[in-house]
Amino acid sequence: MVERHASIAVMSLALGGTLAACGNSAAAVSTSPTCSSISTVTAHGQGSALGAPDMATVDLAVQTQGSTAASALGQNSSDTNNLLNALFASKLSKSDVQTSGLSLNAIYGGPTPAITGYQVTNTVTVQIHSVSSTGTIIDSAAKSAGNSIRINQISFSVQDSTALFGQARARAVSQAATEAKAMATAAGKRLGALCSLNDSAPSSLPLNTSSFSTALGVPSSVPVQAGSQQVKATVTAVYQLEP
Secondary structure: OOOOOOOOOOEEEEOOOOOOOOOOOEEEEOOHHHHHEEEEEEOOOOOOOOOOOOEEEEEEEEEEEOHHHHHHHHHHHHHHHHHHHHHHHOOHHHHHHEEEEEEEEEEEEEOOOOOEEEEHHHHHHEEEEEHHHHHHHHHHHHHHHHHEEEEEEEEEOOOOOOOHHHHHHHHHHHHHHHEEEEHHHHOEEEEEEEEEEEOOOOEEEOEEEEEEOOOOOOOOOOOOOOOOOOEEEEEEEEEEEEE
8 A cells, every 4th residue: 555645856965974863663764975066856655554453452451339448449459360271271371361441440429429439440451472362261251250341442453463554654665756757747857866765764554443331241252453564664865966
């Protein structure tokens, strides 16, 4: 997939070294000394690539209530331990299971607001490196903590997106070259040598993210679709203009 975005700029460029990179992961091709005092054309290219996600990240939570803070916390600890045991029984690594939140809050009620109980929420973020097992793991988690379980969010990603970013960059460079040639022709010039090529920091866009509320009555087989992961790259190319 290629996204077209170009701008025309015919100018004299005074570049005395390597063009500064844009973004944390940007790259640049050094400018040629011969480009320092001649007319140039600048083009921008965008490219994207799609890949199948191979990792799921699920935010689970155990939420309990009690008349006292101690009872709410005690019940929560028991249910959370059941959840963790179920996750580890699914052969998830301990490094892929992380406590990402823990809260204890008072519950207020009555005509004159007063504390009527306490609520504890323990949030666990799970990384699943086999997307095909995501539904089974969610089902097991829901059964382990009973009515205390909450499934807050699930998202999908590509663990190693290097190849996808390579495809996106190649398409962006090709797009920029095509646009530069078209602009040079329109100006009655010929496209010369490449002076510089600047790569902005690439971006990754998950195309399938789902949110869930309380997971009561979760079926024995949870349907999960991973969708696609899109990555995008943007480049700026400066070429010589020849008569």
